[in-house]
Amino acid sequence: MPLDLVCPAGNLVSLKTAIDHGADAVYIGFRDNTNARAFPGLNFDEAQAAEGLRYAHARGRRVLLALNTYPQTDTWRRWTDAVDRAAALGIDAVILADAGLMRYAVRHHPQLRLHLSVQGSATSYEAINFYHEHFGIQRAVLPRVLSLAQVENVVKNTPVEIELFGFGGLCVMVEGRCLLSSYCTGESPNTAGVCSPARAVQWKETAAGLESRLNGVLLDRYGKHEKAGYPTLCKGRFEVAGETYYALEEPTSLNTLDLLPAMLKMGIAAIKIEGRQRSPAYVAQVTRVWRAAIDAVKRDAAGFAPTAAWMAELNKLSEGQSHTLGAYHRPWK
């Protein structure tokens, strides 16, 4: 089916919530740094994953497992063990970024379905077809860098299903090709499964305003009436040539509801909602809106328009209460 709704689940409650509100699939991670949301208190142990699978499969839905950080030589076994456990549990697909780990999965679990993670940074059909030919990748999640026309060109030139980010936190950088977090803190998504980790964040009330720092580097300073957001490095205000502004990206979220008819038409296999770190309440609201929107566009693509109520509800949940079409829309670049 085109336009499968793939929702985030940071824990079992979120998983069930996403399924109950209409997700076709959920994606989860194990409780360690084998996935790119290695946050304290988040993710699944084996028993919870098994329970989640049982719950999803009983309702005809799927569970995908993100193993999308880059294994290192001395901890290689942690990642291969995770692949083994995923296969034993009957996970519907594992989402991988590392070529060495893909080779392991193909050799040891040829029946296991593989997806290429956004952390694999594949932005062209040549790259995606590489992973398809060598490791049998069946779906690829595209980094949030291509325009819609470029996405369509990828779809036309690969047998691999394409999954796009539809809503949630917006990485302004190519996923898997951003080391800003480790430059500042020593830990990056690639190696540690975290970006701008909470342990490195400091908040301080000063005469000049509320300051957020990451490992000592001032990321932003908020005036009395400004709302302070989580200090993600690329969404800070910096000085460039005497000007202070959001030099990389405003605190904003991606929202692509408007693009659903185009995505349906070009044959996008799945829409991914970001946010395994968000609450079950968030998962419920976002899933409900996106389920309704996807059903509506499938019923009548030509007559589709996002309702004001959907947009209002999603904006309420957006970082900085604003949203963007991101790179899908050229002027953003």
Add this chain to the structure above:
Amino acid sequence: MEMKLSLGPLLYYWPRDDVFAFYAAAATWPVARVYLGETVCSRRHLLRLPDWLELAEGLAAAGKEVVLSSQVLIESESDLKTLRKLAGNGRFLVEANEWGAVRLLARAGVPFVAGSTLNVYNAQTLDVLAGLGAVRWLPPVEVSRTMLAAVLEQAPAGIETEVFAYGKLPLAYSARCFTARHYNLAKDDCQFRCLDHADGLPLASREGRPFLTLNGIQTQSAGVYTLIALVPELATLGVSCLRLSPQSRHMERVVGAFHDALAGAPPADLARVMPGPPVDGYWRGGAGLDHGDGAC
């Protein structure tokens, strides 16, 4: 094995004459290898592939081993067209900087260099690349000595290791152009403002601490990574080539200092010729912006 020096690809956008002058000078410097080509932005057009090939012939005639580096972020069909020409050039080795290039080079059956943005963090992935024809590789620039030592212990036989050892660190790539954004210009109408910033556009925290460097769609560190004091350690690990990343001024001094260090001289103090403060935290396993004993 004797350690070599390489000149990395020019990451900035310089006027055409400046580029030709730079490489004319580089032909006389003690670097064994020169990486050429536009790796950052397809809009930078003052030199096209035929120009790079002309430079390549000149440098090869001067005794340099020339490698053509591919663009890191591939977005359009026209990017792929250039990539195919590069992969099929039939004369010079190519550095693959994303996996589409790996596919094309492996299919062509030619040896290649596995660039640092392929994200090789373990020996198994390195083995995949070696099987496809990689004869040399660069670890990600965030690699620590511990991580590299672990890979090299299990590395496939015969593959050569090159390490980014000097320059502002290329940290991130985006669809967005941050230089154009600074000037409130759309990327499609950037007016080539990168030309005004020969070593990138400095970005500081709101209290004036140098932090990053904007270079079009690429974000670099403000700090200049330098491993000149660690040459013996790199040699012991089995690293056979050190990459020096071009800067607009004093590059000859930098090359000379590394050349002396390879010959056993005590490390020269390069602070005066660096376009930013020195950093080496990644190599020590910490935050990239750290330097020396761990102090920021």
